[in-house]
Amino acid sequence: MKIPYPRSVFFIIGNELCERFSYYGMKTILTLYLKYQLLFSEDTATVVYHVWAMMCYFTPLFGAIIADTLLGRFRTIFYISIIYVFGNAVLSLSAITPFFPSLEPKIGVAMTGLFLIALGTGGIKPCVSAFGGDQFILPQQEKELTRFFSIFYFSINTGSFISTYTTPLLRDDVKCFGEDCYALAFGVPAVLMVIALVVFVVGYFSRCYRIVPPNGSVITDVGRVISHALKMRRKSTKERDHWLDHADDKYSKDLIADVKVLLKVLLMYIPLPIFWALFDQQGSRWTFQATRMNGEIGGFTIKPDQMQVVNPILILMLIPIFDSFIYPLLAKCNLLKRQLPRMFVGGLLAGAAFVVSGVLELQLEKTYPVPIEAGEARLSFINTLPCDVTLSPGWEKEVTLKNLEQMKYDSVNLDNPDGILNDLQVSISFDKTACGQVTDYDVGPTTIQVVEKTAYTVMITAGDNKAEVVRVNTPDEYEKPSEGNPSVRMLFNLDSSVPFNSSVRLELQNNPQTYEFFIYDSDQGHMSGTEFINIEPGTYNVLLPTDKLDVHEEESVGEITVKFGGVYNFLVEKPLETGANTTVTLYQITAENSVHMLWLIPQYLIITISEVMFSITGLEFSFTQAPSSMKSVLQAAWLLTTAFGNLIVVIVAEAKFVKQQSMEFFLFAGLMFVDMVIFAALAFNYKYVDEVKEEEENVKEEKPAIAGKENEAYCDDETKL
Structure with missing residues (x-):
């Protein structure tokens, strides 16, 4: 009798589609919100973004333990999704400017919202796909389960694609309170998270779900085995083949054997965080890089945060291309047939993507404004008088300005730096007969007050029939808009x-x-x-x-x-x-901006190919190499590598090893190449599960033959006796 396809998975897929829309939609615009609305510096915004991302990939460990030991997957998803919804609502509230006349409460509310979102998305991350797998009866529905995971992964990328494209439009094209509408751009993902929760609950009341009760966490079992083995190793004087064997007085040999295989795979995970340190900068450093580029294509304008949509588009295109054409073609040439060599090449490509981004940044740096150094100010004079004016600044030779002409002084040395007001002397003169109703020939030395590392505009104008030299009250903004x-x-x-x-x-x-x-x-x-x-x-x-x-x-x-x-x-x-x-x-x-935003596509293409070869292959490697009882543990460990990768970005951004952004890109590329050398050394000594089985089978085949010879010799000896 054929088992019917479980209708419950459609609720789970719908839930995942909406949740991923919510997550990626909020994540896409987050760095710009941190910098432009919360007024963090670019480095601080990068740090906050990656600390938050680190939390999103660290909390799945706790979500998995709670689901396996306490609540079960359904209740864990339900309760933590409520926290998730509340976090989205709080973050959206922080973007409603009239609620926060001062910046400190706004920052506090935003950070609270981000913390709750990290708990929510991380807490349900290891549970949703596993809960979907629970709906199938194995081994009868193994093919249906495989098809479910394909659809599940497709729903993730579909939600990512739609939200990455639409939320920048909501942010930029709609105005709230006279500025970009972050409240709406965060609010729509919040609504989608509410819909995700509703869809999930409807599946429960439709009595569709197959709910498996909690039966203990393998993660905690692994921790107990390791800790007990270390404890007994210190006490014991007896040599064992493997240090984990010291735990065999309390735990079964099968469990210890599975933990041994787990640790062997985890050893290969050591280099993985560097990859994620590079990959996750698409949402931070690469987005800031896009803000300094030109996004106009005819009558259409690409938003800087919209460029992140390139990754999910390319992923959906490249996965079938690699599976159907590239990998089979390489296999015919006896190349990249195993997972670890594919991951090695993928890691090298990630480094290459950052070399490309560094080269692009070198070109962008040529278009950046010249910084104002300490002890200097910047002045621009505009002549609004209806005649030529001779300008005589105290720091430079005199110059003649025509009507509405501008003169820039990029570097004016100051006598009193360190943020102290400085008095600069300026004189002007002009032809009285040419200036209409302006009665004074000139104005004696005029004092202009400036502060170091600041730019100002000064207007030469006329008021009450008298010429004036007036500094505009508001200093000039000369950095490129965020x-x-x-x-x-x-x-x-x-x-x-x-x-x-x-x-x-x-x-x-x-x-x-x-x-x-x-x-x-x-x-x-x-x-x-x-x-x-x-x-x-x-x-x-x-x-x-x-x-x-x-x-x-x-x-x-x-x-x-x-x-x-x-x-x-x-x-x-x-x-x-x-x-x-x-x-x-x-x-x-x-x-x-003179460099077009489409020049970002090469680095996005390379990093996406890298993702296909490194990330997706890494998941396949983890699944095939892990014992069946340890697959959930490796899933949690895989997510932790992403968390540590984001921690690496935080350390580099805070340490400020280099001043130029281009040099930071090259630094990450160098780290990735060194990391792949370490990975290659580990991979060279790694034995796949099928290789180990083959060796064990050969040993089993050899033993009877040896035993036969021994018996034969023994019989000969006995006969002689």
Whole structure:
């Protein structure tokens, strides 16, 4: 009688699809949230990201023990999923800006949410696939079980693919409270986790599940065997073939034999964390690398965090290609027929991927802004007078600026560094007859106050019929924007016909997206600058409010075009002269990203091929080499290698062995190559299970023959006797 296919697995697969959408969707945008919303530095954001990832792969150990010894798989998944849902809700709450006027509570809530998510995703990770396996009756449904795991793995990558593509769109294309909508981008994965839990519970009330009660944890048994063997080894003076044999006074020989095989496989796991240290940087260092690149393709824009979608797409494509074509072709050439050589090549490819990322970073470094060194400041002068102005700074020779022309001084040496205010002397002169209503020929030495390692914009302008040299209150942002979008500030120099407490609007052409820059009453009257805001790249119409107070009207006074990674000032000026037109002028502080984001594809392709050869083959190696009673232990150990890999990234990021990001990529590549030398040495001495069985069979075949000869000789001797 044919056993019907268990309907319960469809609830489990649906649960996994939604949970993986939730996990990868949140993970995709996490580093940008840490840096841009929680205002961590890039290094600190990388550390927090990898500490969290380490927890996600460390907690499965406890989830497996709880399921096997206390609650069983169903109840473990159910209870820990509730924690998971709550963690997603808390993280989404932290992104609702009006709830947190100060940064400290916002960070605390976000960290609480991440901690709960790590408990949730890690706690259920070892249970869901095993619970799916529980639904099948073996050995009758062995083929159906194999097909289930294929569908299960496909659902993981499908959830990853969809969420990795969509959550960056929710983050960037939707605005909440005037900025990127992280609340929605985290909220949608939170809703998907709720759906995952609902789907899982519906399967229970449909009475579909086959629930296996807890029957003890092999993980704890292994720990007891090892600890007892070490204890008895210290006490015993008797030599044993293997140190684990000292535990045979308390534990069965079969269990001890299985632990011996387990330790032999775990020895091969020692080099694995380095691979995961490289692989998991797709969500941190490589995402930050993408923020410094240009994602425009025609009318479409790739988000920096969206580039992570390349990995699941390539995985779904490459797995059947390798299984059906590449591995069989290599086998015909007698190459890479075993798992360990495949893993060795996969590890080398991971190192090669980081060599490629390092070379790309060297090209990107040519486009980065020049840093301001200690004891220096940076100044940009803009002449808004309707005539040529001679600028005489105290640190440089004089220069002539035309109307609306800009002059940059990248490195101005200061007398009083260490964050102390410094007074810089500047003088200007101009032709009175050419400057209309400006009555003064010049302004004597003007003092500009600056702080070291800071950039400023200074405007040469006219107010109350007098020339002025005024430093814009807000310092310039000169580092590339953390999320890749251009950063823009409005400078305004307007006459009294433009009302205070109104806004200049930027309206993206062929798009409803708009941004407002507030005109306020400053110490300099109608001359000042706003804060910087990040906006979408593109061409914008600049809309200025009219002086008609009875109705709200706007007029277009010009347009500006801003690009990925650029930092800009745009000056809206309405001169004092009667009838003069309002002008809009764009000034570049930092150059836009010039290297295209698609240049990331080679390193993503190489790391994904590496994943197929190293990670997937490693899972196959673990499954085939482990005794049947130890497969769950090796699954937990495999996840722990990922946790330790993330710990390595944290150590390197915190230690700051190198200053340049390119050198850090090369450092990781070097670590991977050295690691593979160690792996090759271990692999050279490793004997596969089938090789061990073959040797044992040969020994069994040889023993009777030897015994026969001995008996024959004995009989001869006896006859002689």
